[in-house]
Amino acid sequence: METSELLKKVRKIEISTKGLVNQIFSGEYHSVFKGRxxxxxxxxxxxxxxxxxxxxxxxxxxxxxxxxxxxxxxRELTVILIVDVSGSGEFGSVQQLKKETAIELCAVLAFSALKNNDKVGVIAFSDIIEMFIPPKKGRTHVLRIIRELLDFKPLHMQTNIGEGLRYLTSAIKKRSIAFLISDFLGEGYEDSLKIAARKHDLIGVRIYDPREERIPPIGLMHLVDAETGETIFVDTSDRKFQRHYANWWKQKAEERHKIFRRNGVDSIDIRTDQSYIQPLINFFRAREKRW
Incomplete structure (x- = not known):
């Protein structure tokens, strides 16, 4: 991405998300995540x-x-954004890519931390640790986080959520507020999540596209796995296919919720074609009532 274009995007995200933080999220964030x-x-x-x-x-x-x-x-709180930057983040069918939603969300959380004088850092992962930005305070640091995420190109396309969680556990010694931002299409991460949740206040943020939830019945379709490159042709109008896909999606959702509940991890679901404001507000308010 050209430097001038990148700076414009950073500025645009700063203006939109900082306004939201000042008007809505800063107080909610402060109430839920209390100091020592x-x-x-x-x-x-x-x-x-x-x-x-x-x-x-x-x-x-x-x-x-x-x-x-x-x-x-x-306060002296530390916020860690554990961001899935694998190939599946490049998918988006309506308004924006999952990756773009994730970056905006990271900006909102980072500016909320800034407003409350908290540190914020980033762990970006695919099936390896792609980038680590150590937690710091300040506007310059938050803008660096946004810039790095916007311009970042992962080395690998596949996902290993456990890898990001293991790095959190080993690299961040002090108890932190950790937002795990992913589409959670990967598997085999529960053991790492269990260990990380014991040490940190871990929150799962699932970002998904409506076309992932339900593939429209439009006949033959060429599907490409963004992470493996594997391609298949499917008849999306076939009832058997639609039923099988709906069952698979439901099973994945139930499995994910069970994993979170078993390990005491709160979660937020965010769709790429809808505003993330209400899901975040609902999360903050529900947590404040409980705590």
Missing amino acids: GMAFSEVREYQFGDDIRTIDWNVSARFNHPYVKVYEEE
């Missing part, structure tokens, strides 16, 4: 309505006037 506790900030004069338990008796005695201790939330 309260840290002493300063002493000030007592005001009507202050909790008398916060009175600093030593300072009050010295100045012969009541003073209270003021505390601030100690």
Whole structure:
């Protein structure tokens, strides 16, 4: 991608997602992902309505006037975006590719972290670790994350979700909030997910296209697996094919939900042809009620 085109895309994403964060997500994010506790900030004069338990008796005695201790939330949270950059992310049939939705979502989460003075980092994976951006604070760092994701070309096309989770467990020592962003079409990742979920606050974010959920009955179709390159011809009008595909999709969904539930992992489903705003708000509010 040309540098000028890349910078335009970065700026466009910053404007759209930063606006959403300022208007909607920052407060929701702050309420759900709390810091480690309260840290002493300063002493000030007592005001009507202050909790008398916060009175600093030593300072009050010295100045012969009541003073209270003021505390601030100690955050220092770390957010890790574990992003599936395999070939299946290049699929999109309606508004945008799964990859494009994933990048916008990463921008929203990164700017939410920035707004709350939290660190954010990225682990991008296919069936190998493709890129690691260590967690840091600041707008420049968030813009770098968006730029790198927009311009990134993976070395491999296949998926190994477990690889991304294993890297999270080994590379990020401190407990973090980890968003695992993928279409979850891969298999064999439960053991790695179980270990990662014990150490980190892990949230699965599934991004999918409506045409993956239901293939339209339009006759003969040439299908290509974006990850393996394998091609097949299918008759999408055939009832047996439609029934078989619907059962396969339902089975994959049930299996994924069971894996998440068994390991105490929250999840969000986002469609490429619909706004991700409401699913994120629903997630934040449901979690806040529970916690």
